[in-house]
Amino acid sequence: MSKVNAVVYTSNTGHTYEYAKMVAEYTGLPVYSLKEKNKLQKNSSVIYMGWLFAGTVKGYRKAIKRFKVAAVIGVGLCGTGELTEKVRISNLIPENVALFTVQGGMNHGKLKGINKLMINALMKSMSGKSDMSKEEAERLALLRQGGYFVSRDNLADFFKWYNTNNI
Numbered sequence: 001m002s003k004v005n006a007v008v009y010t011s012n013t014g015h016t017y018e019y020a021k022m023v024a025e026y027t028g029l030p031v032y033s034l035k036e037k038n039k040l041q042k043n044s045s046v047i048y049m050g051w052l053f054a055g056t057v058k059g060y061r062k063a064i065k066r067f068k069v070a071a072v073i074g075v076g077l078c079g080t081g082e083l084t085e086k087v088r089i090s091n092l093i094p095e096n097v098a099l100f101t102v103q104g105g106m107n108h109g110k111l112k113g114i115n116k117l118m119i120n121a122l123m124k125s126m127s128g129k130s131d132m133s134k135e136e137a138e139r140l141a142l143l144r145q146g147g148y149f150v151s152r153d154n155l156a157d158f159f160k161w162y163n164t165n166n167i
């Protein structure tokens with residue numbers, strides 16, 4: 001892997017931004033929002049971080065057009081380390097690119113527009129199900145209650161990967 005130059009992120013309600021700052025602090029790399037992509041040279045090697053949106057990593061497709069993405073961190077409501085295989089397939093992330101998922105949270109107060117509508121529709125359709133499994137009921141409760149789960153511990157696997165690979 002070529003030496004990584006920066007951390008680039010896309011965040012909607014702030015969880016991914018919080019994680020991006022932690023990664024930047026740990027690695028000593030500069031951190032940029034994907035909107036600031038022109039501040040970085042084309043083909044720079046980056047750690048890309050985006051929030052999970054219906055199984056996709058927001059901004060990933062745009063990021064690969066400009067940068068060499070060395071690793072991807074998806075921030076979702078799912079548990080840390082969950083969904084990685086699904087996310088890899090849905091986003092066409094090559095096998096040689098390291099992929100991590102970390103739990104961010106759900107802040108209903110910060111959601112707007114289409115994102116708010118989508119979450120409300122999802123909660124409605126989930127709650128209408130008559131034979132809900134225990135897992136589905138737990139997922140719905142988490143979605144309804146929301147919460148903030150950002151923690152440096154959730155980045156442990158990423159830090160291990162970074163220390164082993166960025167030499």
Ligand SMILES: Cc1cc2nc3c(=O)[nH]c(=O)nc-3n(C[C@H](O)[C@H](O)[C@H](O)COP(=O)(O)O)c2cc1C
Pocket residue numbers: 010011012013014015016017051052053054055056075076077078103104105106107111114115116118119
């Ligand atoms: C419309 C919408 C779709 C979402 N889809 C997923 C998903 O597929 N998987 C998941 O784990 N989290 C999903 N989430 C939860 C977000 O990824 C989570 O709230 C994340 O922490 C947001 O990061 P941010 O604060 O940086 O925007 C979704 C949230 C919204 C609003």
